[in-house]
Amino acid sequence: QQPDPINYIASKARAALPASGQYARVRKDFSVPSGVTWPLLNAHVGVTVEDQRNVGRAALLTRVPAFTRWISVEPMLPQQVTFAYTLFNGADSFGPCPGIHGVIIGGESKAGSRPTSLKHVRALRDEAIRAGVKVFFKQWGDWVHPYQMTDTMRGIINRNHKRQTVDGYEMVRVGKSNAGRRLDGVIHDDLPSPPGYERDPASGLWVRAA
Numbered sequence: 001q002q003p004d005p006i007n008y009i010a011s012k013a014r015a016a017l018p019a020s021g022q023y024a025r026v027r028k029d030f031s032v033p034s035g036v037t038w039p040l041l042n043a044h045v046g047v048t049v050e051d052q053r054n055v056g057r058a059a060l061l062t063r064v065p066a067f068t069r070w071i072s073v074e075p076m077l078p079q080q081v082t083f084a085y086t087l088f089n090g091a092d093s094f095g096p097c098p099g100i101h102g103v104i105i106g107g108e109s110k111a112g113s114r115p116t117s118l119k120h121v122r123a124l125r126d127e128a129i130r131a132g133v134k135v136f137f138k139q140w141g142d143w144v145h146p147y148q149m150t151d152t153m154r155g156i157i158n159r160n161h162k163r164q165t166v167d168g169y170e171m172v173r174v175g176k177s178n179a180g181r182r183l184d185g186v187i188h189d190d191l192p193s194p195p196g197y198e199r200d201p202a203s204g205l206w207v208r209a210a
Helices: 005-016 056-061 118-130 151-156
Strands: 044-048 068-073 102-106 134-139 163-166 169-173 197-199 206-208
Touching: 044 056, 056 068, 102 118, 118 134
Parallel strands: 044 068, 068 102, 102 134
Antiparallel strands: 163 169, 197 206
């Protein structure tokens, strides 16, 4: 009998992190073959690290046996969030594919949202790329940095838009649909995959790369 995939993965995460109080977020868009062997190729395991206080969650994540691990730095608050190079590269990690494989970065978008530091977003992007970690920049949130503004965006800004100074630059609250998700003119859409594997377009399953 096949185990329920959600409960199965959750039980594995709880067993690996008995004292942390952290739980893995799991997606429901995968199937579990008969004779399940953990870890599953198509189960990506991740944690949220919204500020430097919670970077320890990422270290705990590396102790969960998994083919693919990701970190969501969202909302990325104005403080800088950095990770040890050894963490990105798998020191003290468990499982067939050590380390962290993907980082999702995003600003805040809700009532009372706070702006995100361009300097810190760039620093985390560069840190991840240097370590060979995939970067997915989800959104700026409600605020936009003057260096990220398009001509169209400048045309809609008026004196009624809220402003806040971050790192010496005046950021403007234009709403997330206007702020967009380009970072230095680039859409970062890279998602992690199990190292050494690629997704078969016909079946949607992970297969060893040719």
